[in-house]
Amino acid sequence: METPSNFNQLIEEANGLQLYQSLVKQLNKDFLYANIDLDFAEDILPESLKLLLHETVYKLIQEKFAEYLNLLYIIDVSEEVIKQLDGSDTLQLAEQVSFLILKREWQKVWFRNEYS
Numbered sequence: 001m002e003t004p005s006n007f008n009q010l011i012e013e014a015n016g017l018q019l020y021q022s023l024v025k026q027l028n029k030d031f032l033y034a035n036i037d038l039d040f041a042e043d044i045l046p047e048s049l050k051l052l053l054h055e056t057v058y059k060l061i062q063e064k065f066a067e068y069l070n071l072l073y074i075i076d077v078s079e080e081v082i083k084q085l086d087g088s089d090t091l092q093l094a095e096q097v098s099f100l101i102l103k104r105e106w107q108k109v110w111f112r113n114e115y116s
Helices: 007-016 020-033 046-063 065-075 079-084 090-114
Strands: none
Touching: 007 020, 007 046, 007 090, 020 046, 020 065, 020 090, 046 065, 046 090, 065 090, 079 090
C-alpha cells in the first residue's frame, strides 16, 4: 500500500476502490468510540467531509484538548508524527491533523478490504 500524500489522492484512491463509504463509516465509528458528537452522512461529499473534519479538529484543539488527544489515541494517529507538526498556527495544525486522521482511517479500511 502506497500511503496517499494529500487529501485528493486519498479520496481518488478510496473512490477508485469503491471504499469511500467505508472510510466515512470508519470515521463515524471512531468518533463514536471517542465520545465526540459527530456523525458524517455516508453520502457526504469529500470536500464537505474535509471541511467538517477540519472544523471539528480545530474546535477540539481549542476547546476540548483532552477529547482531542483521546480521539488521536482511538484512531491511532502516530504520536511521533503529531509531535513533528508545527503548532504555532492552530488552524494549519488542525488541517494537518485532519489529514493524518483521514490517512490512518484509510489505512484501516484498506487493510480490512485487502485482507478479509
